[in-house]
Every structure is written in C-alpha cells, then in structure tokens.
Amino acid sequence: MSSVIIHTLGPQETDSNDAAHYYVQQKLAGKAQITLHDSYAEIIQCFSQYQNDFFLVPTAFKSAALNITWGELHYQYLDQLLLQDCFMHRLNPLVIIENCTRKNGIAYSHPATAKLLTSKVKLQHMRYSSSKYLAYQQYLCDGQYVLTNEKNIALSPNEKIVARYEPQMIWSLYQIKG
Template identity: 45%
Template structure:
C-alpha cells in the first residue's frame, strides 16, 4: 500500500497516514508531498495508490477545499475509508517583539486566528501556507507576530507566549486513486 499525503514528517497528515498504515497492514510506503495539490493535479501518475486527506483541507494555492476534491475528482478518487482522531494540540503563539504585523496560518485553521483577532485589538496581515509546519517556519523566519501551529513543533523564545491552545478532533479520508475513464 502506497499512501500519498502532505509532508513533511512533522505534519498531522503524515502522522495520520503512519497510524493508518500501522493499523491496516503494518507495512506500506508513505509518499510525502509539499502540498495536496501536487497529488491532486497529478492523479494519473499515482493510479493504484492511495490519498489520505483531512476533511478540513483548504488550499493555500487555489480556491478549493475537501468538498471540491471529493466531488471534483469522483472519476479518479474512490473513498475507501474514513477515521477520526485527536490532532496534537494546536497553539496560537504571539511574539511580543515582532518585526512585522504578520500572522501565518494554514487556510484550514484560519478561523481560529480570525476569531482570536476579533477578540483582540491586533491588526495583522494574514499569510497562508501549505501546512501548519510551514506556517511556523515562516513565522520564525520573518519574525512575525502570530502563528497557528502544532504545539509539538514550537520552541518558545523569551518574547513569545502561547495565547491559546486548541484540542481538535479530525476526520481523515482515504481514497483509492483510479485510472481516469476516457
């Protein structure tokens, strides 16, 4: 079994795919991609393999989400399994000495950030990334003010605080990638 999902190894998608493989067949291969679009746009190259994607998927590159993939790829994606599980805790981190009034998030977690901003006096530019892992990397690299990411990957500096922690249960969908009908 070959499962395509979002990488790198620090992503929730990689962890969910690893757990799925362990429970299903205890052997298989994970192929990690920079974005779900890199799989969705090249399904013909992965016929016979599987795609693992969260129901909360939203693209940072195109205006698509899980429903668009599910319905838009009906001929090439057959839903074969679903499961749910607790994500590692998510956190909203604030840098007190930020160089830029920028917040990084994945589009799927943008609602958490927007709700926080509604209840605060902060005004920031929101920038979207392909994963929560990349959101944190960009936050650090650009000395940004806010980020929504996984708690397990952060390393807080003296000027950083966890403003909010979120416990999230996620639904995961496993699709068999089919040959395109002509």
C-alpha cells in the first residue's frame, strides 16, 4: 500500500480514529494519511470520490441515516468495496451516564450502541448521534442518559455512571473501488 489514505469516522476522540492510528502503526509503519469525517454515511455517499483510498469501519457499524448495518453495507457495496484486512482493537471503555437531576427520559447514543443503552435504562426518547463523542456533547444540553466513551466525560455531582464496559471490536479495512 503506497500513498495510503484511510477514511473513517471522526472527530479525533472516536474509537475509529484510535483504530485507524493503531492500524497505521502496526501494519503500515506509520505511513498513511487518516481522513476523519462527520459520519460514516458521509464517506459511503462519496465512495466515487475516494477511488483507491481505504475505508475503515467497525463490524458493529449501524447507520440510522442509511438504515444499514455492517453486514448490509458489506453486501450492498460489493461492487464498490474490496475487503483488504480485518483486525481486533479494543474500544475505549464505554459508560452509560445518568444526569440524576433531569427526568425527561431523553437518551443519546450512536445507533450501534442504542440497544445496549436501552437494555440498562428506562427511557422515553432515543436520539441518535453519528459518534459516541457527539452523543455526549448532545447529552450535555438536554439528556438524561448517554452511552459514550469514558475518556469523553467529566462527571458532575449530578451525574452517575450506570454501567461500564470494555469491549473488543473487529475492524474492517476496505479498499474503495469507486
């Protein structure tokens, strides 16, 4: 792989960015450019512009905007993507946080982690975010619950951690055929 550009989810605080840096260090001797995007949907909708670049996505991928999962993405885009590599890389610890002073039942989550959140707390309104980092930023405005990365948070006296997880993840690196 020469002159490698890897497209994945940003901002820098995302697990996707961490996984991309891990891969570049482990497999490419630090020689690649990582391009971060606001959502996976943004990358997918621009495959034709990224011909011969690479796309890094977790197998837990789920898009509310495109209404697809990783498996559906894999098959739907067979003509545009060529699976090049897969690897395991641990996610940053995940936490479910509750703001105990808010009783509005509003929760924020990335679509891929929403069922984990709903399995642990009773909520009335699920709002999807394109990243766990963004979910936390939105939760700060009006949320009662959020599922995010532990490294993103600064707990206030009004908040508590409901649950904490340290999951492994399988990552897929595709070459974009265009």
